[in-house]
Amino acid sequence: MVPVLNLVHLYPGLLNLYGDRGNIITLKQRMAWRNMELRVHQVGLGEDFPDVPVDLLFMGGDQDREQVVVVDDLRERLAGRLSALVDDGVPFLAVCGSYQLLQRYYHPARGPDLIGLGIFDAHTVHPGPDVARCVGNIVARWDLGTIVGFENHGGRTYLEGDTAPLARVVAGFGNNGQDGTEGARVHNVFGTYIHGSLLPKNPAFADLLLRLALDRRFRDIELSPLDDSLEEAARRSAIARTAS
């Protein structure tokens, strides 16, 4: 029997702007190369969770317009199920726009505030269409070394209480371009502004998500090492381009 993990990809049709698909492809392939299987289940607007045990959750980033469409559905239909999964330790990766939706609220450039799920004790304020967006290559430090990628966001995120940042910015903007923090982590929920794509160029992050999921489901499966030399080369060229 090939070990199987089930990943639920939330709103794939609506939230998918900055190569988010690369994150899913990476998780799938890094399982396949180890003779395991990642099954991806898509849950769109108005759709229910699949009838499978959920091992991983993913939500991508998108334009403000799509966030408005998603936020009510997310809060009204899925909030209960999501917070149960999160409490149960299911790893959850939320990038950019969906990182914002997991916070307490998002104050957009136009229109009313969006009330988020409040999984992160944090909020985001868009300083208005005339203020420059946070755009560029980003390098940040965290427990597992260096995260590299690209960021492109108008909103500035402020962590509150004792919410821990995911990483510390080395070069780039991160949450707000001021306090040197990037992203947030609560339990096994990871929020980040880094796309670019995130997981292909950060295989240690991909493997962390897989290990957290495997440990919950199977306990005794090790992640065998892979040849990551191309990943390393891509990381080096991304870091080199950050300096230029």
Place this chain on the structure above:
Amino acid sequence: MMGARRTTAVAAARAAGLASRVLGRGGGTALPGLIATALDRDIIRDLALQLPCGSAMVSGTNGKTTTSRLLAGIVERAGYRAVRNQSGSNLERGLASTLVQEADFLGRLPATRRALGVFEVDEAALPDVLRAIVPRTLLLLDLFRDQLDRYGEVATVAVAWSAALRGLSRDTVIAANADDPLVATVAESGVGPVTYFGIASAERVGTVPEHASDVKACPRCGGPVIYDRVFLGHLGHYRCSACGFSRPRPEVTAREVQLHGVHGSDFTLCLPAHELVISFPLPGMYNVYNAVGAAAAAHTLGVAPGDIRAGLEAATAAFGRMEPIDIAGKRALLALAKNPAGLNEVLRTVVESAGPAHLLMMLNDNVADGRDVSWIWDADIEMLAGAIASVVFSGSRADDMALRFKYSGVLDGAGGPEWDVCKDTRDAVERASRLVSPGETLFIVPTYTAMLDVRQVLADMGYVRPYWEE
């Protein structure tokens, strides 16, 4: 009235264009415009106002260069002299350069020739350009995700276009792609008449927009958009199930489109009172959209159907758009790909071509390419499985593209292609062409600045002429 300042600006700009061509630097396309606009800010408007037959403008994310070239070919058959901004220098400066080259040293455009401006305009620059020049026809091709770091989100460009169209009078006819929900929404916001174009039917048709799709929600109400037919990216026959917004009925269409790989396509072009069977030499569905768009624009300018057909059938590839190149007896095609939808279409042509295909993928992340290379993950590289014999990766982000190919599974297995990373452009061209046997085809697929780079290298090696001689 032309003052001394105008004369000076035109003279200085013309001299700079001549000098830079003689010195063989920069192609002489942007510098004269830079000088002219620096010395005299109103020069574009004043020179454009003198164009005796007015102008047509072509804008959109993909296909501007090819479509303006097609339109120029068509209107020249109708007896106009097309004044174009060439070589992709498609911003304000490029327009100024073009107009300055046409002017005499007093800054006048000769009225005797039937000069008609055919201008390709960068989608982000369109609102500014429309404030300076009022075209007779404005052709709106498509809006795709392209360089988010520079232009922002697709929806932002659409909003800016809508505002610009509200400022136009009824004198400008809009020729708009009915199959693009974003463009159709924009076209409705103008006051002038709209001639819609689109594809009616094709051999190759889907019902689900591609991964790279930029339209996920109805541009009018945010509701779910349903497609009956998808021809390319998010272009097709759509309707919103919430507010009833749907594809406008086009007046100019292509039906029964049949694609023949790199050899082009056949389709029936339907104009309001005519049907013409077209044998079109440029490959891919995207070029069918370019052809129908050019036909619609020509129709609004009053060009006869026979001239439209002749112009389309005589089409040759624009600079770097499936441009054939002979590399020491080996056949190569240079195909610009700068966003997911564009890359998908190039790769589809690779898959549909007969015989083993070889690739040279060149990914740069300069400002003109977009600093953000995440878009490569939204392209459907997976379709290449089993279809390529070799692939060489080059450019400043060669490793990112190699990684994208690795995760697509295309490089896997015993029967996988031979592959290599060569950062240096000349090394990459030499390595890639060595892998090609006679009778096989090398597809060189660069981003914008990588295309300029590889073209320079090919010129240095003697395989193409420098682009400013074209």
